Amino acid sequence: MPHLTIEYSRPALDEARLGELIDALIGVADRSDVIELTNVKLRAIPLDHFRVGANVEPFVHIGVALMAGRPKADLSGLSNQIFDAAADLLPDVDQVTVDIRQTDPDTYRKRAS
Numbered sequence: 001m002p003h004l005t006i007e008y009s010r011p012a013l014d015e016a017r018l019g020e021l022i023d024a025l026i027g028v029a030d031r032s033d034v035i036e037l038t039n040v041k042l043r044a045i046p047l048d049h050f051r052v053g054a055n056v057e058p059f060v061h062i063g064v065a066l067m068a069g070r071p072k073a074d075l076s077g078l079s080n081q082i083f084d085a086a087a088d089l090l091p092d093v094d095q096v097t098v099d100i101r102q103t104d105p106d107t108y109r110k111r112a113s
Contacts, residue, residue, distance in 0.1 A: 001103065001110070002035050003065040006044040012058035012093045018044055024085040025062070034070060034078045052095055059095035062086060068102035075100050 004025055006018070013021065022042060029035040052059055062082055066075070083098045090096055 001065065001067050001108065002029075002040055003063075004029070004040060004042040005063040005065075006042075006060065007063065008044065008046060008060045009050045009058045010046050010048055012060050012090070013046075017089070021060070021086060021089055024089055025082065028078075028081045028085050032078055032081065034066070034074045057095060058093050059097070060086060060090060060093055061095075061097045061099070064098070064100040065103050066100065067105050067108070069105075070102070075102075 006021065006025075008018070022044065025042060026037070026040070029040050030037045050056070050059070064078070064082065079098050079100050083096065086096050086098070
């Protein structure tokens with residue numbers, strides 16, 4: 001924890017732009033008081049089959065999973081920072097979204113060596 005997941009329609013990002021987005025998100029995490037960079041697990045999931053409504057439109061969605069217990073103001077600030085970084089890098093992608101979810105520490109399990 002935390003987990004950052006980039007889901008994107010393939011037309012929205014090529015490899016270079018994906019790399020720039022990943023670097024930008026790592027930068028947001030590094031500057032954040034909410035995320036500890038050493039624990040970030042970031043992944044990108046390209047989508048070949050997608051729709052926005054009934055239309056085939058490119059999109060990028062960034063999901064963030066964090067342990068519960070942080071103040072809403074901190075989560076909102078983090079969401080804004082992630083959104084701004086993505087929107088600035090992707091001005092031609094009409095659909096850019098961010099969703100932060102809190103994970104219940106009583107049900108989360110992890111093994112790390």
